Amino acid sequence: MPPKLTQEALFGREFEQGRLADLVDGVREGGAALLVRGDAGIGKSALLLDTAATAAARGMRVLRTAGAQAETHMPFAGLHQLLLPLRTEIGELPAPQRDALGAAFGLVDAPAPDLFLVALGTLNLLSGAAARTPVLLLAEDVHWLDRPSAEVLAFVARRLESEPILLVAALRDGSQSPMETAGLPELVLDRLDDDAATALLDAQSPTLTPEARGRVLREAAGNPLALVELPIAVETLRPQPGRLPLTTRLEQTFTARMSGLPSATRTLLLVVAVNDGTALCEALDATTLILGADVTADDLLPAVAVRLVDVHETVVWFRHPLIRSAIQQEASRSRRHAAHAALADVLAGQPDRSRWHRAASTNRPDEEMAAELETAARRARRRGDLLSGVEGLERAARLSEDPAQRRERLVHAAEWGAEAGRRDLATRLVTEAEPWTLSLSQRARVVWIRESFEEDIRDDGAAVRSLVDLAGTVAKEGEVDLALKLLSAASLRCFWAHTDPESRGLVIAAAENLPVDQDDGWLLSILAFAAPIERGRVVIERLRRLAADRPGGWGAARLLGSSAMMVGAFELAEDFCALSLPRLRVQGRLSHLCRDLGAQAWSAARLADLGVAMSAAEEAARLAQETSLPLMDAMAHASGAVIAALRGNQDRMEGLAAVAEQVALTTGARPVLATVQHARGLAALGEGRYTDAYDHLRRIHDPADPAFHPDLRCYSLAELADAATHCGQGHAIAGIVAELEEVARLTPSPALHADLRYTRAVLADEATAEALYAEALDADLRRLPFVRARVQLAYGEWLRRQRRTAESRAPLRTARETFDALGVIPWSERAWQELRASGESGRRRTGDARDVLTAQELQIAQMAADGLTNREIGEKLHMSHRTVGSHLYRIFPKLEITSRSALAKALRTSDDFTEGDAVT
Numbered sequence: 001m002p003p004k005l006t007q008e009a010l011f012g013r014e015f016e017q018g019r020l021a022d023l024v025d026g027v028r029e030g031g032a033a034l035l036v037r038g039d040a041g042i043g044k045s046a047l048l049l050d051t052a053a054t055a056a057a058r059g060m061r062v063l064r065t066a067g068a069q070a071e072t073h074m075p076f077a078g079l080h081q082l083l084l085p086l087r088t089e090i091g092e093l094p095a096p097q098r099d100a101l102g103a104a105f106g107l108v109d110a111p112a113p114d115l116f117l118v119a120l121g122t123l124n125l126l127s128g129a130a131a132r133t134p135v136l137l138l139a140e141d142v143h144w145l146d147r148p149s150a151e152v153l154a155f156v157a158r159r160l161e162s163e164p165i166l167l168v169a170a171l172r173d174g175s176q177s178p179m180e181t182a183g184l185p186e187l188v189l190d191r192l193d194d195d196a197a198t199a200l201l202d203a204q205s206p207t208l209t210p211e212a213r214g215r216v217l218r219e220a221a222g223n224p225l226a227l228v229e230l231p232i233a234v235e236t237l238r239p240q241p242g243r244l245p246l247t248t249r250l251e252q253t254f255t256a257r258m259s260g261l262p263s264a265t266r267t268l269l270l271v272v273a274v275n276d277g278t279a280l281c282e283a284l285d286a287t288t289l290i291l292g293a294d295v296t297a298d299d300l301l302p303a304v305a306v307r308l309v310d311v312h313e314t315v316v317w318f319r320h321p322l323i324r325s326a327i328q329q330e331a332s333r334s335r336r337h338a339a340h341a342a343l344a345d346v347l348a349g350q351p352d353r354s355r356w357h358r359a360a361s362t363n364r365p366d367e368e369m370a371a372e373l374e375t376a377a378r379r380a381r382r383r384g385d386l387l388s389g390v391e392g393l394e395r396a397a398r399l400s401e402d403p404a405q406r407r408e409r410l411v412h413a414a415e416w417g418a419e420a421g422r423r424d425l426a427t428r429l430v431t432e433a434e435p436w437t438l439s440l441s442q443r444a445r446v447v448w449i450r451e452s453f454e455e456d457i458r459d460d461g462a463a464v465r466s467l468v469d470l471a472g473t474v475a476k477e478g479e480v481d482l483a484l485k486l487l488s489a490a491s492l493r494c495f496w497a498h499t500d501p502e503s504r505g506l507v508i509a510a511a512e513n514l515p516v517d518q519d520d521g522w523l524l525s526i527l528a529f530a531a532p533i534e535r536g537r538v539v540i541e542r543l544r545r546l547a548a549d550r551p552g553g554w555g556a557a558r559l560l561g562s563s564a565m566m567v568g569a570f571e572l573a574e575d576f577c578a579l580s581l582p583r584l585r586v587q588g589r590l591s592h593l594c595r596d597l598g599a600q601a602w603s604a605a606r607l608a609d610l611g612v613a614m615s616a617a618e619e620a621a622r623l624a625q626e627t628s629l630p631l632m633d634a635m636a637h638a639s640g641a642v643i644a645a646l647r648g649n650q651d652r653m654e655g656l657a658a659v660a661e662q663v664a665l666t667t668g669a670r671p672v673l674a675t676v677q678h679a680r681g682l683a684a685l686g687e688g689r690y691t692d693a694y695d696h697l698r699r700i701h702d703p704a705d706p707a708f709h710p711d712l713r714c715y716s717l718a719e720l721a722d723a724a725t726h727c728g729q730g731h732a733i734a735g736i737v738a739e740l741e742e743v744a745r746l747t748p749s750p751a752l753h754a755d756l757r758y759t760r761a762v763l764a765d766e767a768t769a770e771a772l773y774a775e776a777l778d779a780d781l782r783r784l785p786f787v788r789a790r791v792q793l794a795y796g797e798w799l800r801r802q803r804r805t806a807e808s809r810a811p812l813r814t815a816r817e818t819f820d821a822l823g824v825i826p827w828s829e830r831a832w833q834e835l836r837a838s839g840e841s842g843r844r845r846t847g848d849a850r851d852v853l854t855a856q857e858l859q860i861a862q863m864a865a866d867g868l869t870n871r872e873i874g875e876k877l878h879m880s881h882r883t884v885g886s887h888l889y890r891i892f893p894k895l896e897i898t899s900r901s902a903l904a905k906a907l908r909t910s911d912d913f914t915e916g917d918a919v920t
Helices: 014-029 044-057 077-092 095-104 115-132 147-157 194-204 210-220 224-236 246-258 263-274 280-291 297-305 321-330 333-346 351-360 367-382 386-399 403-419 423-433 440-452 461-476 480-497 501-512 521-530 536-549 554-566 570-587 590-606 610-626 630-647 650-667 670-686 690-700 717-726 730-744 750-763 766-778 785-801 805-822 825-837 855-865 870-877 881-895 900-907
Strands: 032-038 061-066 135-140 165-172 186-188 309-312 315-318 843-845 913-915
Touching: 014 032, 014 044, 014 165, 014 186, 032 044, 044 061, 044 135, 044 165, 061 077, 061 115, 077 095, 077 115, 077 135, 077 147, 095 115, 115 135, 115 147, 115 165, 115 870, 135 147, 147 165, 194 210, 194 224, 210 224, 224 246, 246 321, 263 280, 263 297, 263 315, 263 321, 263 333, 280 297, 280 315, 280 333, 297 309, 315 321, 333 351, 351 367, 351 386, 367 386, 367 403, 386 403, 386 423, 403 423, 403 440, 423 440, 440 461, 440 480, 461 480, 461 501, 480 501, 480 521, 480 670, 501 521, 521 536, 521 554, 536 554, 536 570, 554 570, 554 590, 570 590, 570 750, 590 610, 590 630, 610 630, 610 855, 630 650, 630 670, 630 825, 650 670, 670 690, 670 717, 670 825, 690 717, 717 730, 717 750, 717 785, 730 750, 750 766, 750 785, 766 785, 785 805, 785 825, 805 825, 855 870, 855 881, 855 900, 870 881, 881 900
Parallel strands: 032 165, 032 186, 061 135, 135 165
Antiparallel strands: 309 315, 843 913
């Protein structure tokens, strides 16, 4: 990579140089990433060049890429530039990753690679290189990197903890890039102070007159690039009526520098500026076409002399990106069109590039060109670059002769923008399309697009009814799939915002009237989210039948997992999620993976299956942040709070709950608020603060409270009854219990019926309690060990209160053993205290792997114990195999083991208890 800014820009940057040198020196101990920010010309490029020199002196391998404004539409162009030196090593990657990178770089003819498979392949490719020699990755002008490349670099940057890799990226202030939202530490470059600015100017331009020197210092305002470049054109600068932004002043400087250049040189510079590549031959051939006379590399020498461009053998580049934009802005539209047209002819052997330039060469409608652009856009989408596809379709819409085609292309581009998660693009495109007379299908798709980005989901029955009406209309036109999508959006509104019963009923009726199979995953999902009580029986029966048949489609299993969660069939939810998650991981579809992990975490937390729940909740939260799903992020944090409460970690519970609650209160997300209150109620129960627990849990059942949720309240009744019994409020919840008894007549929800059996027993009088405890224990609770142990604990407590102390020990002992195995520490402690009170010598639980490992470490340890290799674990968790190895290196001493073969035994719940004093 050629330098873009001279070393003089490092004047006054000793601190910044030192910080980067420290990162270079520490890379062998663990990877790091840094985002260097600052204005144009502030010295970012010079700092990266200095870092490259430092790294090379330390024996590191340096890989570079740089964004270019003309290449933003070329998918994976920046990544290809970065990985080109490693191209022979791509073949060593696992097949899915190898194929994904091959498709991304056009090396194989394959369908669109998933972005995250490309990212994982990149991470493993770099990890393999770093295993031989530590690696420095330099990414300049990341604001101009094509978005897929920037997304991959952001993915890699977040996963360098254990790799001897240092990534340094430079971003211009005021620009946007996925790197900006990757959560990287930042190094902000400020303007030089007066002393450093003066020293730089005097070193570069010692012959300036005092007047010119003072003017340059004022105009440059501490910007290193300006201090170097402005003196060259200081005599051409004219006083401005107002102070212009520095980038504009620099562009004027570069434009002024062009004023004395020969005509052929100016034309050649314009062609270089609009080209999406750096090949010198392309620029020379295109300029020859424009001028009708031979043009050679010698024609660039005047531009080299005034430091506008540099030429190296077969490539040409601008000394600073602002030069490119200055040249383009200075040229007339007709000259720019001519340059694009010439390049289109020169690039005839590269159809996609040629087509882009041909389209840029005119603003006149051209249906043939529009159709070609649409074809190229679809090809870009198959390569995995949705955003290039959006750009192509948008350009095709501009050139469309037929208004109907223009509208269709705009709506289609908006759909792809929504699929890419780009709200800004999708919104702009649908806003442009809406003033036109859209067809019914197009209007419905626009509604679906807008609904995909709806964040304020407060109760709005009118919005639900509107979606139902539109779904019915498109269904009559035969677009059943579109109708299902619209009804799915309506059902999600019902779930998130507690929509009125009438609106829910409309959603149910519309879905059940569609001509689809009764076991259709979309249909079951709609019914489960819109009416988990009213249609609970239907959904559960169909889910059980499908579970018995082992559904083959991972997409259907994903929908079925969330459906099972909604109707309280948590064990079925775990089964369906377990079926879909491996396929989602292989596909690298992280947004779907995030949602399924969220369903798994929520269900597993309710089952106190903490080994599953802890890992799922943490991974779901991380993926929600990476895929910009704020509601899923909030729900993952709320589920994490439930898990922390079950573990007895009060501080962690409250921290997670506070994060979730902050999002939920601003968006009106009732399910998140209900889950947060459930977590706080569990934590209070675990600490014996029964009145506090009652107050928290009671809110979920109060229609006037923001945490009220008519469906989720069904899954917190046992905890409410437990708290109410211990604080003397049993009579106060009689109305709630009676209401949920009626609800239970409508649905066979396993969770609700288990809670009711528990509640009846703990609230019963002495005459009927024992029979009700027997009924609760006789139920089929084989897959609900926490539920069964909770009943055993309550029964043992009741027996001891009845002075049947000897009889109480058996259920208490069994309950304690189950709680110990599950790792629900407060309940284990409670059972142990009851056993002591019964006079039995107990042994207190001292802990297990869940006490010493983080959720991610536990997940890795479990996979390793199951026999997976580091590479296989990395593929599942989207990290490099070296990072997996580093985690295991830390896990072994925590578990007091020295080998992988000892993991399985260490992960089994500890039987090591401390002797307790006998109580007589």
